[in-house]
Amino acid sequence: MDFNLSPQPADTTVYEGDAGGYYSWTGAKSPAIPQAKVAAGKLVLRPRGFALPHYADTFKIGYVAQGTCIVGLVFPNDPQEKVLIINKGDAIPVQMGAISWWFNGGDSDFTIIFLGESSQSYSPGQFDYFFLTGPIGVLATFSPEFITKIFHLKESETETLVHSQANPLLVKLDKGINMPNQSNCDTREYVFNLDDLISSGVNYAEITAENFPLLEKIGLSASLVRLESHSILNPYYNVNGSQIIYVLKGSGRVQIMGLNGTRVLDADVQEDQAFVVPKFFAATQLAGEHGMEFFCLSTSSRPIVGQLAGKESAWKALSSPVLQAALNVSQEFVAFFKSKINL
Structure with missing residues (x-):
């Protein structure tokens, strides 16, 4: 059996814009990653950068390489939002199916490296993300008729709900939006500082x-x-x-x-x-x-x-x-x- 274990940088730019970027490693350049059923990705958020709420089909751990970020987590069967502040050196596990959002409220870039396993991923060696909002989100995927009935909305209200967010992954927020800026739980239960x-x-x-x-x-x-x-x-x-x-x-x-x-x-x-x-x-x-x-x-x-x-x-x-x-x-x-x- 041949093994190509050559070290590689991220070979795919999934998204890049004013809010930041997301980059991933794929089997095209790193075939050992899908073979070992692992995965890797890098999220960079510019100041006021916001990663839209999403969940994934993998377990992973993120390590903060630089900066500070506010993170929101909602776990399946536990509809209570956990808000955490993470800093350089922190490791944060993210459970499969947990909804998360990420916001850089600081003045400098935030970078986090995600490493995980991909044995249950639809795409071998990849983190598959499912977004709640935006053009590739859940709301945009269901038909307007379904959304209207699910949320008891008028047609015009459904249009506002579904199509107001035009960004697919990351968005730079205006300063008029006051995002959470304090933890609302014991951070030590969810974050561990390796430094x-x-x-x-x-x-x-x-x-x-x-x-x-x-x-x-x-x-x-x-x-x-x-x-x-x-x-x-x-x-x-x-x-x-x-x-x-x-x-x-x-x-x-x-x-x-x-x-x-x-x-x-x-x-x-x-x-x-x-x-x-x-x-x-x-x-x-x-x-x-x-x-x-x-x-x-x-x-x-x-x-x-x-x-x-x-x-x-x-x-x-x-x-x-x-x-x-x-x-x-x-x-x-x-x-x-x-x-x-x-x-």
Whole structure:
């Protein structure tokens, strides 16, 4: 089986205008994305940019790369609008079928990266969005006769309801519209700041069902990794899920080992590119001169990860005679090698 895991930037501009833009990764340039049943998208909102209310056929987690945004969520079977304020470093899970809207009330751009799984998506490797309003929204899809009867409207009122919004995805709001500007719920139940978990000497932060129970419902987990200049991430493999990784800052090099000892990827990677690490494939990343930071999603809420270097690796656990036989080296070299593992 051939694997094309080459890191790629978003290859499709879904929408772009004064309010911002939405960009996605597709199987045309990133075939590993639909193969692994994951998906990726990037939403950019300019000041006063508003993403119309919509829902999707996928579970996903958004990571705020820059700016501040006000988010509204309405969950199926719970018709109460939750309003949240999210900031740089926040990770926000979005459940399948949950209606959401996004508004940038600040003075600078807002960017959020969505990574998720697409096993139930109508379009493999994609987030399929269903809008409530606008020319491709639910209201415009049903016939005027149905809308009139559903909402008990006159024909002219139906025309106003259905056709007043001409923008399909994003719209720049006039200042006369006073959007919500405060949270109306406990944000900690719905948002987790990964930046808060990274401090001096710590380069890795992870959210799973263990420390963020909401992830149990969506079956995903996420992590933020910061590598200093020329530092390397110990090789690892995932037992119960694939990964999709988006580079937030910097650049570096990634190597991935596949079936039968084949190196399926050895490539440079840079900011704004994404790539997939399939389940069981071993991967490692080496940061470039200016370091590298990336956001990673796993398709399991409780990921099981095997370490292939470091104090928690199999090399540390295996007994010396086993290593001597497996490596076909002397006892002295095994002792030397084990001393390096502890570094």
